[in-house]
Amino acid sequence: MSEPVPKIVHVITRFVNGGADENTLLTCNHQAEAGFEVWLLYGNEFTKRMLDLLDPRVNAIAVPSLVRDASPFNDLIALVSLARLYRKIRPDIIHTHTSKAGFVGRLAALAVPRAAVVHGVHILPFTDEPFLKRTIYLLLEKVAALRTHAFIDVSDGMRDLCLANGLGNVTNHFVVRSGMDVERFRRAAPANDIATLRHETPGAVVIGYVAVLERRKRHRELLQTLLPLLGRHKSALLVMAGDGPERPLLQKMIDEAALAARVRILGFRNDVESVLAACDICVFTSQREGLPRSIVQYGLAGKPIVVTRLPGIEAVVRHGENGYVVASDDFSGFASSIEKLLENPDLRARFSQASADADLSPWDARVMGEKIHEVYAQLFSDRGGRPRGQRAWPLSAERQNSDVAEC
Structure with a gap:
């Protein structure tokens, strides 16, 4: 008689075209x-594209009250809604992602005390915030950490920030790189529209920035910084x-x-790899992030990075x-770094080769999947527990897939 399949519930605030969402x-x-029973509970912001990309075996449920901004009324409804869903699903693992879903989702996990709770640290909400907001956010994170196994x-940096602020300990933090199809970025051909733009500008050097157009990414500051530079370098383009x-x-x-x-x-582009293939220099100016997937993609594309x-x-x-x-508030230094690369093709070529030669295999999506599986297995081993109806957590995702296929 086959054993029941372990149940995993993922919870995320938004399911849009962002890095944490793709992860x-x-x-x-x-x-x-791999044969697990997987559930995804997502908030009121989502895109049809992301839902369409889900494996049809994933059970996806919208929780409309799960919103990004602080809203005591919606947050309370979301808390109750998630608790009810947890009790219905009876998961073995609850894996939360992003700040709001991380807090509400872990608090709701009190409704299912048997479940092991994992939180994905993509970003920390209390960094680079005013004192009062930072204090409140950190307090909420510490409360949620009490229900986190x-x-x-x-990134190592996210882990170190958590530990420095009293969130968890060295034994329950695991660094797992945010996975992607690494070969897709290594072998891409340049995007046609950018190739045409390059053709229209003699000696063009294309600067690229891939990020959601939201305030914390600081596109405004980048534009203001580059205006004088673009005036001096008529061949410079920004996409x-x-x-x-x-x-x-x-x-x-x-x-x-x-400058149109x-x-x-x-x-939004489905062909980010082709956009990057068409760029000569890649930049990222965000003030508050984990380790952005875009920066890893810049490296995979073999680009100089500022x-x-x-x-x-x-x-x-x-x-x-x-x-x-460059230091987060040093936009003059940021512009100077770009200008060095604009003026020196040999330097660009050297930096490009160094990026192309770097070992970024830990960001392979398959590696990420297996490492997360290992965290789950170690978690159950350390707790001395097991998924409901199982002798132990399956040894590997591949083994679980094989066992399910044979049933």
Whole structure:
């Protein structure tokens, strides 16, 4: 008689075209392919594209009251809704992602005391915030940490920040890189629209930025910083792939500077790998992040990278070897770093080769899936428990898949 299949519930605030969302998508699909019973509970913001990309075996349920902004009324309803869903599903693992779902989802897990709770640390909400907001956010994280058996951090920097602020301990933090199809970025051909733009500009050097157009990504500051540089370097072009609430304002800034021919907002792109293949320099100016997937993709594409300092960034960008890492508030230094690369093709080529030679295999989606599975297995081993009706957590995802196929 076959044993019951372990149940895993993932909870995320938004299921849109963002890094944490893609990470969750790939994790759900990997686990569904391995034969687990997988559930995804997502909030009121989602895209049809992301839902369509889910493995059909993943049970996806919208929780409309799960919203990104603070809303005591909605948050209470979301708490009750998640608790009811947990009691109905009776999961072995609850794996939360992002800040709001992380807090509400872990608190709701009190309704199912048998479940092991894992929180994915993609970003920490209390970093780079005013004192009062930081204090409140940190307090909420500490409360949620009381109902957390394991933390999965996207970078060493995220882990270290958690530990420095009293969230968890060295034994229940696990660094698992945010996975992707690494070969897709290594072998891509340049996007046709950017190739055409390059053809129209003699000696063009294309600067690329891939990020959701939201305030914390600081596209405004990047544009303001690059205006003098674009004036000095007529061959420099800037393309920004992404969409979001900042787009109208950014387009207005571009139009007022009469730079529409040289600065393009590309909108959301399914072919990010081709966008990057068409770029000569890649940049990232966010102030508050984990380790952005875009930066890893820049490295996979073999590009020189200019970034603001973020936790764990040194795993991908080695200052002076394949790019420049600049202090978060030093936009003058950021512009100077870009200008060095604009003026020196040999330096660009050297940095490009260094990026291409880097070992970024830990970011392979398959590696991520297996490492998350190992965390689950170790968690059950350490707790001395097991999934409901099972002798132990399955040894490997592949073994679980094989066992299910034989039933």
